[in-house]
Amino acid sequence: MFIVAVDYDGTLYDGSSLEETGVPRNDVVAKVRDCMDSENCEIILWTCRTGEYLAEAVNNCKELGIFFDAVNNHSPSTIKRIKSGDLSGNSRKIHADIYVDDKAPGSIDLFLQIDINETARNFENR
Numbered sequence: 001m002f003i004v005a006v007d008y009d010g011t012l013y014d015g016s017s018l019e020e021t022g023v024p025r026n027d028v029v030a031k032v033r034d035c036m037d038s039e040n041c042e043i044i045l046w047t048c049r050t051g052e053y054l055a056e057a058v059n060n061c062k063e064l065g066i067f068f069d070a071v072n073n074h075s076p077s078t079i080k081r082i083k084s085g086d087l088s089g090n091s092r093k094i095h096a097d098i099y100v101d102d103k104a105p106g107s108i109d110l111f112l113q114i115d116i117n118e119t120a121r122n123f124e125n126r
Helices: 026-037 051-063 076-084 107-113 116-122
Strands: 002-006 041-045 098-100
Touching: 002 026, 002 116, 026 041, 026 107, 026 116, 041 051, 098 107
Parallel strands: 002 041, 002 098
Antiparallel strands: none
């Protein structure tokens, strides 16, 4: 599985705070949808939001047609690997192959350039 952890504020939406969500970043939204369409890709919403603010983010993404495999947690395939002993221990740090976050310089541009289907195929047997 190719695992993508994507941030909300400033990444999926152009706002930078709980009070200012802004508008969807259509380029990032489209790429996340590409991930959803790939059989070998899992998407994690990776955000500092909690409680009602997290629920708002999840609902806003649902309205855009984005559904996550996990929210602020490991993906299903990572949990399976932890339980099987293939990965040592369960860390609070979420495992992903790419972290897409406006606070990580270049990560959004890199994500937008990835050929999701080809990359996911390369991770298929992992």
